[in-house]
Amino acid sequence: MALLEINKLNYQLGNRNQYVKVDAELPGGGVLLVQGPSGAGKSTLLRLLARLQEAGGGEALLQGKSWREYPPNRWRLLVHYLAQKPALFEGTVLENLRLPFSTALLKAGAKFDQDRAESLLEQMLLSKNILAQDARIISGGEAARVALTRALLISPVVLLLDEPMAALDVKTHQAVQELLINWVKGRQDRGIVLVSHVDDPSGWPGALTFDIQPITLEGM
Amino acid sequence: MNEGVIPITNLQLAFSIVLVLLAGGVSAALRLGLLKSLLWGTIRTVAQLTLIGYALVYIFALENLPLVIVIILFMCAIAARTASRHTKDSLGGSGVLAFIALLASTFLVGTIVVVLIIGPEPWYSARIAIPIFGMILGNSMNGIALSLDRLYSEVRARTGEIEALLTFGATPWEAVRDCIRKAMRAGMTPTVNSLMVVGLVSLPGMMTGQILGGVDPVEAVRYQIVVMLMIAAAVALGCLLLVGMSYRRLFNRDGALIREVRGSR
Secondary structure: OOOEEEEEEEEEOOOOOEEEEEEEEEOOOOEEEEEOOOOOOHHHHHHHHOOOOOOOEEEEEEOOEEHHHOOHHHHHHHEEEEOOOOOOOOOEHHHHHHHHHHOHHHHHHOOOOHHHHHHHHHHOOOOHHHHHOEOOOOOHHHHHHHHHHHHHHOOOOEEEEEOOOOOOOHHHHHHHHHHHHHHHOOOOOOEEEEEOOOOOHHHOOOOEEEEOOOEEOOOO | OOOOOOOOOHHHHHHOHHHHHHHHHHHHHOOOOOHHHHHHHHHHHHHHHHHHHHHHHHHHHHOOHHHHHHHHHHHHHHHHHHHHHOOOOOOOOHHHHHHHHHHHHHHHHHHHHHHHHHOOOOOOOHHHHHHHHHHHHHHHHHHHHHHHHHHHHHHHHOHHHHHHHHHOOOOHHHHHHHHHHHHHHHHHHHHHHHHHHEOOOEOOHHHHHHHHOOOOHHHHHHHHHHHHHHHHHHHHHHHHHHHHHHHHHHEOOOOOEOHHHHOOO
């Protein structure tokens, strides 16, 4: 059984007479690279999988269970979407990392682990001094890594990453990629769906690829 | 102390035309292009107020409860329409929610003031109820319009943050709680400020009217205190109801922001 199964998921692209139909599977411990020309709806696919938008039809299944059987907010924690433009809130980096643990849903089952946060930041080449900094003034590359740390801290099952490397230089790109590969490797209860134009499959050992091919509707 | 109203005769009223000429003179001299509007406005002011004056004499004489209720409902409907029309890019149906919010808050606060505090005979006395409800509506109309406007603009400006909160497992309420707080503050701030400066910067219209009408200022002040506090209560309640009913409409059944709010993303 696949970790995440995308079943006849379809959606329209903007105002254009184009639609996309997706059938794909993400095995446990795997990475699924979503490819396609820009404007083909790659980000939309991730947003649909996170239930931030409604699809025209079809469904996704997590560990064999349809998304309809999960409360939407529980689903969004398990199948966690990280936007291309990281949303950092007013306050310090530490406050931003703690923020998810203020929702009723997470507060009930999890606790913020600062040691783990520091270790994740360190693996992504950020010193723990950044914790005290104002989250609104750190650089784009730092923000991307802080947001990724925040996402990993809530321990999702599937991580939906939209261009996570776009703001990173070669060295940090490598560190982040290594961290992500180690995060999923050998874990049947973890997986990554990745949209990236800077990564090709060769950098992700064993990654599956899915090519989005928009279909043009005729007579509209 | 009580000298009663000094009546204004028709001749004296006609003399107030001089005041319009003054405004007209400014408009003509600077070519503001307001002469026509000024003329039309003057005619409407005279006509509307004269008509409402006679209508109120008739309504006060009837002392009919159903009539009073119908008039207040009508006032609520106009206020709701005005409040929701000025809200930019609101979603369809805001008028209905504004009406419900105004109706509930105004009836609750107005009834407390009229029946429990002022206590006229009969309790539904039109001479008391209609002006009181009118004052409440006039103020809460502005308050709820401000808060609704603020709610929409806050949510639109912060879709990235709201969606991030949703991905952390937040419910729609948790995701927009900050926006709701800002919207409530925006709606209530003018009223709270007016509580601070009343009597120092401005003498409110109602109190001024009572004093001109020959009422002892000490008595007029007591009425004004009640009015100020009732407005504060009605605005708070109205904003809370409207914002509380409106925020859910920004989310779909999955608890995600609807397309109209998040834009083209």
